[in-house]
Amino acid sequence: MAQIENPTRERILARIRNALKTPAPMHWTNQATHGMQPIFAPIPDALERFQRECAGNRTELIVTPNSSSEALETVLASLPPGEIFVQDAPELREKSSALHDRKDIRWSSEGAPHENSQATLTLAEVLVAQTGSVMVSAACGGRGAFIVAPVHIVLARARQLVPTLDDAFARIRERGTAAQNSYVCLITGSSRTADIEKILVMGAHGPRRLVVILELATK
C-alpha cells in the first residue's frame, strides 16, 4: 500500500497544539525534591554484580579465564540431537572445532532457524552488570533468532560488560547499533510466565535456558 495521505494527522496535531497552549501546572516539575539523588546504588565491581544478577534471574553463567571452546563443548554436549542455529560471524566460525562433531549446524547466512531447532548460538552487543542482561541486535544471527529454540547460548568477552543500563544504551548509540539494526533486544533471563496462579514456569514461548559463556582474557 502506498503511503496514503492521512488528513487526520493534521487534525490530531492541531488538537495537540491547541491543548498545549495552556501549560501544565508547574508543581509537577518543581516538586522534584529527590531529583538530584542517585536512583541506583553504585556498582564497584561489574563482574561480581553480573554474576550475582545472573544467578538471580536464572541465567547460566560460565566464566572462563581464556578460551571459551571447552565450556562451549560442554554446553553443546548437554543438548539433545537436532539443529543448532549459529550466528555466521568470524568469531564463531573459528569455534568450529567445538562445533566440529555436530553435523546439524545451520549458519544464520543460510536463513532463519527451523521451527524444531534445538539451540541458538550467538554473540552479544553488550552485557549489563546492573541487571544481568544480554543485549542482542538483528546482527546477532538475525531478528529474533534466539527466541525460536529452547536454549540460547551467548559467547561474550569481558570488554563487552558495562556496569549500568545507562552505559548500555549509551554504547549502542555511540556504535550506531540502534540506528543500523531494525531490532534490538535486552534479554534478562530466559522466557517465563507466572500467568497461572502466579506460579513461575520457565520456557513460555522463548528459550527455557539462557547460557552465557564469558571469556575474561582480552586478545
Add this chain to the structure above:
Amino acid sequence: MTAAQDFLRNAATKSADLVHRQILRRGIDHYDAAVSSGRARFLDWQAAREKCQSIKCEAVNHLDRYLEEFERRVKEHGGHVFWAENAEKARRYIVDLAANRGVRTIAKSKSMVAEEIHLAPALEKQGIRVFETDLGEFIVQLRNEPPYHIVTPAMHLTRKDIAALFKEKLGGIDTDDPQQLVAAARHALRRAFFTAEMGITGANFLVADSGMVCITTNEGNADLGVTLPKIHVVLSGIEKIIPRMEDLAVLLPVLATAGTGQPLTCYNTLVGGPRRTNELTGPDEFHVVLLDNGRTDLLADPEQRDVLHCIRCGACLNACPIYRNIGGHTYATTYQGPIGSVLTPHLRGLNEFQHLSQASSLCGACTEACPVKINLHHHLLHNRRNAVERAHRLWRERIAFQLWRWSMMSATRFGVLGSVGRRALRFLYAFGLEGTPLDPLRAWTKDRSAPPIPTGSFRALWKEHDGAN
C-alpha cells in the same frame, strides 16, 4: 439497567464471593511481597518515580514535537505511520490492511489499546483468525472474556479452571500442572506463529529520538510476533511517546518493578521498522497506528493532563482497596481500578461512567503506588466535581444535597433537623425497623448494625462538658 446499577450489583456479588476473594488475595499478596523486595533494589525509589514523572511530563507537554520526530524516523526506516482519531478509524485501517494483504491468521501480543478499540472482534468478523499469544490473554480469549487485570489478565482463575478449559478447548491434555499447561499453550501457539501473515503488538514506549517501538514481555511472544509474520502492526496511544532511548534506563526497571516486582522484564525489545536490506529475517512491512480516541481531550485539561503519563503497570489496581474487593470484571471497562475509574469517563462519557469516581475510599493508596506519580485520587475528586457540574444526576440526590446545604447554612436549622433526625431514627429502631427499606440509613445498616443513636447533639455535649472531654 445502567452501567452504574450493573456495577453496584456485581460489586455486591463479587465482594461476597469467598472463592473469588481468596484467589484475588493470593494473587495480590504474592505481588505485594515481590514489589516490596523489588523496590528495595533501588537506592532511592522516590527519586526513580520523580525521574519517570519528569520524563513523561516532558514528553506529554511536547507531544506534537516528539510524535513528529518519531514519525519522521519510522518513515526514514521504511515504516508507515497512520494517525487515527478514534477507535473506528484505527480498526478500519488494520482490518483493510489485513484484507488487502490476504491475511488469514494473526499472532497478537498483549495490547490494552486493542481491547480499547475492540480490534480482535472486528478482524474475526472478516474471517481472520486472531491468536492471543500472551498466556493470560490466550486463556481469557478461550473463555471469551475480557482481561481481568491490565498486567495479569487471568488473575481470577485457578489452575483447575485453566486445566478444565484446556481440556475442553485444546484437547489432548488432562492435567492441572502449570508446567504442562504452559507447554500445551506453547505448542498450540507455535503453529499460529509460524502460519501467521501478520503480527500485531502494542507498545510500552515509542522512542522519539530513534523511531523505535519498545515492547516488553516475559514470555517472548512479542519477539516471535515481530520476527516470523511478514507484516508487523503496532497499535499505540499517542501518549506512549518518550523523548530519548536513554530514558529507558530508568523507565524499564521502574515499569518492571511496579508491574510485577521484577528487576527487569525478560525481553525488552526495540523495533524500528521492517527488516533492513542487509537483514535476512523479519517482516517486509511495518505499520504504526497512533490512536487519539479522546486523549487530546485529556491533554486539553491541564488539571488532569498527567493521566497521560500512565505507563499501564497495574500498580494502582493492586493497591486499591476497591479493586481488592470487587476484582477486575466488575468495572466492565477496558482499564480497571483507579486508573480506569479516572480514564473511562474521559474515553466513554462522564454521564454513563461517573459512578466509577465513587468507587474509591479516597485513601490515596493508588497515588502512593503510581510509579509516575499521577495524582489519581485527586483526579477521582475532580471527576466527581465535573459530574456534579456537567453530568446528569438523580433528582433525589439533588434534593438531598440541596436540603443538606440549606440546613448547613444556619445553626438553628442544623440543630432542629439533627434533633428531628435522631428522634426519628430512635423511633424506627425501637420498632425493629433497622436495616429495612424504611430505614434511611439502609445502605449502611442492611449488612451492619447501626451504632447507638445519641440522645443529645454534639453541641449539647460540648456545652455540658465545657469543651473538655
